[in-house]
Amino acid sequence: MQPPKDAKTADRILFHLKTKGPRSASWLAEKLGVTSMAVRQHLQRLLDDGLVDYEEERRGVGRPKRLWRPTPAADARFPSGTGDLTVELLESARAAFGDEGIERLIEVRTERQLATYASAVPSSDAPLSRRVAALARLRDREGYLAEWSRTNDGAFLLVENHCPICIAATACQGLCAGELRLFRRTLGDDVEVERTEHLLDGARRCAYRIAPRADA
Numbered sequence: 574m575q576p577p578k579d580a581k582t583a584d585r586i587l588f589h590l591k592t593k594g595p596r597s598a599s600w601l602a603e604k605l606g607v608t609s610m611a612v613r614q615h616l617q618r619l620l621d622d623g624l625v626d627y628e629e630e631r632r633g634v635g636r637p638k639r640l641w642r643p644t645p646a647a648d649a650r651f652p653s654g655t656g657d658l659t660v661e662l663l664e665s666a667r668a669a670f671g672d673e674g675i676e677r678l679i680e681v682r683t684e685r686q687l688a689t690y691a692s693a694v695p696s697s698d699a700p701l702s703r704r705v706a707a708l709a710r711l712r713d714r715e716g717y718l719a720e721w722s723r724t725n726d727g728a729f730l731l732v733e734n735h736c737p738i739c740i741a742a743t744a745c746q747g748l749c750a751g752e753l754r755l756f757r758r759t760l761g762d763d764v765e766v767e768r769t770e771h772l773l774d775g776a777r778r779c780a781y782r783i784a785p786r787a788d789a
Contacts, residue, residue, distance in 0.1 A: 582607065583615050587624065587647050592718055592734040594777060595628065595640035616641055624650070642777075651718070651735045679751040690759040697761030704760050705729045705783055728784035731756075736772050736779060746773060756781060 586601055598616060602609040619625040624647040629637035667675050694707040705721050709731055712719035718734035738748060749771070757766045763786050770780035 583619060584650060586615055587643055587650055590641055590643045595642040597638050597640055675745060676747060679747045683751045683755050686755050687758055694759050697763055701785060705731060708759060728782055731781040731783055733779040739772060
């Protein structure tokens, strides 16, 4: 997963910090193919704008190293699911139809998503790696900055470095439960999907462990 080729240097810095976690200026300089001085100048401007922050990490003697990370304000630079409007609609729906109405709304959304995902993700006859890769591509196109990898124990890890519906999910956590059900139904009954990291629990990303069912 790479930032758009036409992205400005500042946006590329934010992209790498968003997808890779806290990083040093020297790491960013190597990744971007520019000087550390140029990166530090961009980081200072991003710091002044409230889009990045840093923590100091001490390793042995000498000056501590600054590890930079995006702030919540930087989320506005990434794809958004028109959160404020969605929250207003959810609150209106809850006032009109109650919590049961919200649950039904999420069920309908999940069913509609499932129809779309079923046409893009191979069936359970395909190797699990192909199914996970297709799901990651689909989620990436939807703005989740998604990527996948194989873990040491033979399972798979699906990571979403950004959540375009985070504002809405904060107001209605049933959306997150609906997405977990969506993944499980999309990947097949022979697969176990477990959320291991969650933005709403304070993690910097959402991550899912995907593995064949032991009894399949």
